Amino acid sequence: MHIESIPMWEGSGNNYAYLVTDEKTKKAVIIDPANPSEVLPHLKKATDSGIKLTNIINTHHHHDHAGGNVEILKSYPLPIIGGKDCTKVTKTPAHGETFTIGEGIKVKALHTPCHTQDSICFLFEDGNDKAVFTGDTLFIGGCGRFFEGKAEEMDTALNKTLGALPDDTKVYPGHEYTKGNVKFGVKVDQSEAIKKLEAFADANKQTQGKFTIGDEKRHNVFMRLDDPAVQKFTGKTGRVNVMAALREAKNSM
Numbered sequence: 001m002h003i004e005s006i007p008m009w010e011g012s013g014n015n016y017a018y019l020v021t022d023e024k025t026k027k028a029v030i031i032d033p034a035n036p037s038e039v040l041p042h043l044k045k046a047t048d049s050g051i052k053l054t055n056i057i058n059t060h061h062h063h064d065h066a067g068g069n070v071e072i073l074k075s076y077p078l079p080i081i082g083g084k085d086c087t088k089v090t091k092t093p094a095h096g097e098t099f100t101i102g103e104g105i106k107v108k109a110l111h112t113p114c115h116t117q118d119s120i121c122f123l124f125e126d127g128n129d130k131a132v133f134t135g136d137t138l139f140i141g142g143c144g145r146f147f148e149g150k151a152e153e154m155d156t157a158l159n160k161t162l163g164a165l166p167d168d169t170k171v172y173p174g175h176e177y178t179k180g181n182v183k184f185g186v187k188v189d190q191s192e193a194i195k196k197l198e199a200f201a202d203a204n205k206q207t208q209g210k211f212t213i214g215d216e217k218r219h220n221v222f223m224r225l226d227d228p229a230v231q232k233f234t235g236k237t238g239r240v241n242v243m244a245a246l247r248e249a250k251n252s253m
């Protein structure tokens with residue numbers, strides 16, 4: 001599979017849309033094309049080169065993810081796969097439901113309610129190549145705010161649902177938030193893994209697709225709720241209490 005990152009609102013929202021193509025059949029999907037003026041030129045270039053778009057995919061209903069749907073549909077009348085509250089959604093897959101893109105890519109929908117109740121992460125598999133598009137649920141070194149859910153749901157989303165994916169699954173989040181996340185991470189814990197992420201974020205503007213679920217388990221404090229250093233920082237014990245305290249601390253940073 002070929003993944004093209006399309007940065008949107010650089011310097012403010014720092015969102016990513018992703019164009020994912022099955023190399024054998026040239027069939028492709030566009031994930032979260034929220035800002036049409038930045039995404040449409042990429043889609044035109046792709047379709048001019050023979051790529052056939054089959055779907056829009058949305059990770060959740062927020063405007064900076066699903067807000068481009070109406071405008072994109074004017075040029076590309078595609079079915080939309082996404083959470084139940086996404087604008088113009090045509091199909092909301094069940095948790096664990098699979099579908100294919102072309103012949104090579106198998107996609108599995110993973111319901112991860114908390115940031116929004118309709119949040120879905122999408123695992124893409126092509127042979128040994130695995131990528132997960134996590135929207136505003138999992139960021140590199142962080143997680144989304146709990147707008148429509150509770151700490152317990154984020155623990156389930158990050159540590160049961162996404163934590164169960166193979167360690168070598170690459171993470172493609174909905175925003176480039178790594179610098180801010182790691183700034184918080186080093187306050188919580190000064191482990192080698194977190195310092196390594198800090199150095200990477202200092203040296204690289206983009207971090208999407210550069211880290212795996214295995215890396216997140218080492219450098220993402222929201223995936224280390226049983227770590228004594230993380231518990232000590234929050235002054236709490238018990239996974240849900242630690243998760244809630246971490247999120248509150250990050251919010252007020």
Ligand SMILES: [Zn+2]
Nearest residue numbers: 060062115136
């Ligand atoms: Zn969001």
